[in-house]
Amino acid sequence: MSPPNVSLSAPASSSISAPERIVIATRESRLALWQAEHVKARLEALYPACRVVLLGMTTRGDQILDRPLAKVGGKGLFVKELETALLDGTADIAVHSMKDVPMTLGDEFTLGCISAREIPLDAFVSNRYESLADMPPGTVVGTSSLRRESQLHAQYPFLAVTSLRGNLDTRLRKLDEGQYDAIILAAAGLKRLGLGERIRSTLPAEISLPSAGQGALGIECLANRSDIVECLQPLNDVDTSACVRAERAVARALAGSCEVPLGAYAEVRAGALWLRGFVALPDGSRILRSEREGAVEDAEKIGRELAEDLRAQGAEEILAELG
């Protein structure tokens, strides 16, 4: 018997159609524009008849550079203006670093896809030292995140940790001007911008457990745009999507709306999802860790259970202290 007559050479997307035009709302930082251009190129390759255009926007998160974001409204500041463009129809999709997407979206929005992730780890960047372990006591590490700060204090108590804000180029400039001996950044952002050679070493997850969603891109659209959701499916990566859902379930269960020193990182290994998480005080004086393994299909449940375990260990006291 000969096999059924299917053409193996037909592109997987041939049965999916896309609208004639897709407008991408994007922030205007170099990284955000790279990410939007990347999605534009992938959509145009999948749907040659579709015209994809970028709509650049400034968000409150881009404007406020003098205060820690946690104090002025957190992650939502980077997505609100983009969501408004989706609601009023000036844009069809918004491309986000999943790390910057609030843990709960409004009912009118959905994440149409989460694409394969770039390296999820943090990067050590310095003009003077190879790694954190090389840094003498009292030298200065710049980071803007409570998650990185708490882990640094816990593991390298003799280093001075100071605040660092601004987009990637600004942060690197501040390092090069000598304001810091080293800085910690997401490796993914540096790689995307062709700045991978600035990475002196990557910090293993044991040293700096990444943030929920780090390194992954998500595409948001209106929940009622089934045409858009459908045409985004070829960009979805099943494993990344499960990992990010598990990580976000941890953050959702523990962080609520306030900014908490918290890491959550999942990997798919030999078909199973392995999730690690921690919650800490910013000064690293308390750090609670947990890990869990389970079926990829149970991603969110694994995340909720890990959060429960952290609560059982006393996460509540940490959250209460953070106010």
Ligand SMILES: NCc1[nH]cc(CCC(=O)O)c1CC(=O)O
């Ligand atoms: N918080 C800012 C941010 N949001 C996304 C990235 C880039 C990497 C990624 O996609 O996770 C960065 C930079 C950083 O944390 O150093």
